[in-house]
Amino acid sequence: MSQLGQVLEQYGRWAARWPTIAALVPFLPIVALWWGVAAAEVFPRAFFPGPLEVVNGFAVLTYKGILPAYLEDSIGRLALGAACGIAIGVPLGLLVGLNRAAHTALWPLVLFFQAIGDIAWLPLLLIWFGFGLTTMTFVIVYTVIFPVVFNTALGVRSIAPELVRAALSLGASRIAVLREVILPGALPNIMTGLRNGLGYGWRALIAAEIIVGTSGIGFMMFDARRAGSAVEIVIGMIVLGLLWYVVDAWILAPIERATGQRWGLIARS
Amino acid sequence: MKGLTLRNLHKTYFDLNMGSRVTAVQDVSLHIREGEFVAVVGPSGCGKSTILNMVAGFLPATKGEVLVGDRPVKGPGPDRGVVFQNFALFPWKTVIDNVGFGLKMRGIPKPERDRIAREFLALAGLTNAADRYPNELSGGMQQRVGVVRALANEPDVLLMDEPFASVDAQTRMTLQEELTRIWQERRHTVLFITHDVGEAVFLADRVIVLSKGQVLREIDIPISRPRAWDTVSEQDDFKRLSSEVLQMVRSA
Incomplete structure (x- = not known):
């Protein structure tokens, strides 16, 4: 048991020095297992291809230009959706976080629509906008918005009231308080929301x-x-996982x- | 620089726990002359921080008014610089940008406000900390930045809310001495809130003892300046005045 601990500790030190390689190591046993199962032909080869066939297929799809083109399409859609999601989500989060009345008025709506979920909108969206x-974009924006709104509002509420008071007593206008205190103060949370939102x-x-x-x-x-x-x-599955990683x-x-770290808002690990 | 006047200041609020209206400040009138250093001392809950928050414009007064010079206070403003107990530095700004914040709000261009900020940083021995972030500094250093940030904006009145309560005892004495030195050079009008009797007597020209939201007594502190702890703490005047104020605070 203690030997295993030593090995893990050693690995931890090594991993800290080579983070890129360390990110790949956990996949080795999985690939090996996959290889073994495929080679043993537990399932028919056509249903359960091995790693080599997949690498091969990857090369062919890339060479034909199908994979790069599809990847570009997917990333482009995500970027567009994310940009719209941020453009709507951050201001909405600020409004909900700053204004009690806005919070009271909007929060039930936010919770309600969050629960519906993106995919549940698809049937209606297809009727409205067709296959396009x-x-x-609507689906992505819809998905990105909620984590961004929640986390932005949380970030705004976590700002110490003294900071706003300090800014006001140094002559800051309301707009300047928003720009100089609220936005930077909420930024680590906004980033967290964005990270979650993009993942979803x-x-x-x-x-x-x-x-x-x-x-x-x-597709x-x-x-x-x-x-x-x-x-x-x-x-496709591998590309999804890799790209997100x-x-x-x-x-x-x-x-x-x-x-968060540079400002000391998140403890250094 | 201007004087500060508190005229029949009242503050009551509804206490949800008690289910009734509570009086935090009751009919406080006070005049601080231009360039005078006044300390308000009292036990916790005596309303001293509430007074400062009303003077700063963070809280509206229930009744009465606050005047800076002869202009009534409507809300927070750059004519009243505030030094907070927990420093309230902007964590995402470097020390020099914190100190230059008030100047930035006045639209002074970056090179000019950096020059002014450096001047003020030198005043508190912070020259080498200019490009650091607040979380990289000790509590004592952070509060030096807090004081300098308020001063750099050239306020008419300086409001200090238990500014040295959260630093260790040795640092506190150093900061107190530095404050008296800076104050002597620049002669700001200061309203200083504290629960520390020794601190109030050491720093102030006049000490106001507050009890249950009312002014219990005012005591002049005719100890000569410059003041340093080594000499002041040995003086009979200091000892007599301190014990006098302490007795009043304890009976309050």
Whole structure:
């Protein structure tokens, strides 16, 4: 037991030095297991492709330009949806966090519509907007907004009242208080909300592409089902996981940490 | 610089726990002359912080008024600089940007406000801390920044709400000495709130003892300046005045 502990400790030190490699190591046993099960042909090969076939398929799809094009479509939709979601979610969160009356008036609505969920809107959206970008953007915006609103409001409420008082007694106008105190004070929480929102939005996008799609990773996966190509479906799954890992671990998490940690709002670990 | 006048100040509020109206401040009148240092001392719950919050404009008075010079107070404003007990520095701004905040609000361009901010930082021995963030500084250093930030905005009146209550005893004495030194150079009108009798007597020209929201007594402190703890604490005047104020506070 203590030997295992030592090994884990050693690994922890090593992982701290090589974070990129350390991020890959946990996948080794899973890939090995996958390889073993595929090689043993527990399931028919066509239903359960092995890692090599998937890598092969990945190369072919990339070479043909299908994968890059679909990836671009999916990321573009996510970016558009996220941008709209932030543009609506942050101001709404500020309003709800700052104004008691706005909170009273809007909170029941926020809770109600949050509960409906993005996918539940799809049937109606398809009737309204048809199979297109508008429908997908709506779904993503809808998904991104709620975590952003909740966390922004939380961030606003967590700002010490003394900071607002200090700013006012130094001559700040209401607008200046918003710009200089409220926004930066809520920023770590806004980043947290954005991180969650994009995570949900990414999943919602794939679901929307499966139903609505004419292109994109979700469409690729569902289209492959029709052709009976398990390889392409697995490729889609891997791309989804990888892409999110890159976005979250390399972009969103560092920003969230930088804003909170440098200011001492989040304890250094 | 201007004087500060509190005229028949009242504050009552509805206490949800008690289910009745509570009087926090009752008919307090006080005049602080231009360039005078006045300390208000009293036990916790005597209404001293409520008074400061009304003077700062953070809380509306139930009755009565506050005048800076001859202009009535309507809300918070840059004519009254406030130093907070928990410092209230902006954690996302460097020390120099904290100190320059008031100047920024007045629309003074960055190079000019950095120059002014550096001048004030030097006044409190903070020159080397200019580019650090508040959470990288000790409590004593943070409150030096808090004081300097209020001063750099050149307020007519300086309001200090138990500013040294949350730093250790040694640092507190150093900060008190620094404050008397800075005050002597610049002669601000100061309203200083504290529960520490020694601090009030050491710093102030006049000490107001507050009890149950009312002024119990005013005592002049004719101890010569400059004041340093080594010499002042040995003086008979200081000892006599301190014990006199202490007795009043304890009977309050």
